Amino acid sequence: MGSRIEILNEAGFRSDGRRQYELRDLTIDLSRHGEADGSALISHGLTQVLVSVHGPREAKMRSHTFHDRANINVEVVVASFSTGERRKRMRGDKRVLEFASTIKSTFEPVVKTSLYPRSQIDIYVQVLQQDGSTLQACINATTLALINAGIPMNDFVCAVTGGVHSTSPMLDLSTLEENDIPHVTVAVMPKTKKVVLVTMETRLHVERFEEILNLARDAGKILHQEMKEAVLSRASSLVAMGEPITKGQKADDDVIMD
Known part of the structure; x- marks a missing residue:
């Protein structure tokens, strides 16, 4: 049975008016939220995520301490009002735990954890609004929050969700599109062009x-x-205001400038 929603019309437009490869508007807010060492609030279209980073700091549990590197701890919370379902996702929800595990494994090879032995970096991800490509938004917000916290990294990590409708590839999918077509989330490091994450929840033909x-x-x-x-x-705005550039804004010049 075909979809009731026209994913891509004959003129090449999607249901929200975008072209095939067109990304949604990206808004970024790097002002400090709460007591975090660094944070980032970003929106890809209607999908909105807030990430707060604390640390590096002493690990609370000995089992989370590594003598040669920092431990990266990731917690994901999905707001009950973030989707039309009105279903509350608790911390133990399987999908939420998968998100946390994926974010952790994506950033472990990118963050220079060996600079902070016997410490912990806590990453708190809050999904405030969902309209597709949620993992993409979580990863991009995490990159910015880590940089804002001054955590040295090898590179930015930039993620995008793509899918294929019939034989037409599309990027930055909305919920309507994700529900209807096979899709994959890919994260790349732009400086080295390395792919650090590929996650598929649906089958996709190898050529596609x-x-x-x-x-x-x-x-x-x-x-x-x-x-x-x-x-x-x-x-620049912090310098203009006369504030010192703290560890939260220096953030490894190589990562920012390259």
Whole structure:
């Protein structure tokens, strides 16, 4: 049975008026939220995520302490009002735990954890609003929050969700599109062009997969530019206000400037 929603019409427009490869508007707010060492509030279209980073700091539990590197701890909370379902996702929800595990494994090779032995970096992810590509938003917000907290990283991590409708690839999917077409989330490091994450929840033909992967790499460059501009703008505004650039804004010059 076909979809009741026209995912891509004959003129090449999607249900929200975008073209096939067009990304939704990205808004970034790097002002400090709460007591976090660094935070980032970002929106991809109607999907909105707030990430707060605390640390590096002493680990609360000995079992979470590694003598040669920092432990990255990730917690994800999905607001009960974030979707039309009105279903509360608790911390133990399987999908929420998967999100946390995916974010942790994505950033462990990218963060320079060896600089902070016997410490812990806590990443708190709050999904405030969901309209597709939620993991994409979580990863991009985590990148910015870590940079804002001054955590040294090898590179930015830029994520995008792509899918295929019939034979037409599409990027930055909305909920309507995710519910209807096979899709994959890809995260890349733009400086080295390395792919650090590929996660698929649905089957995708191998030929289509390669096409989506290449498109995601290109989209990652666009996202990287916007994310880098937001970081530099934040640093400039702090300088203009006469505030010292703390560890939260220096954030490994290589990552910001390259």
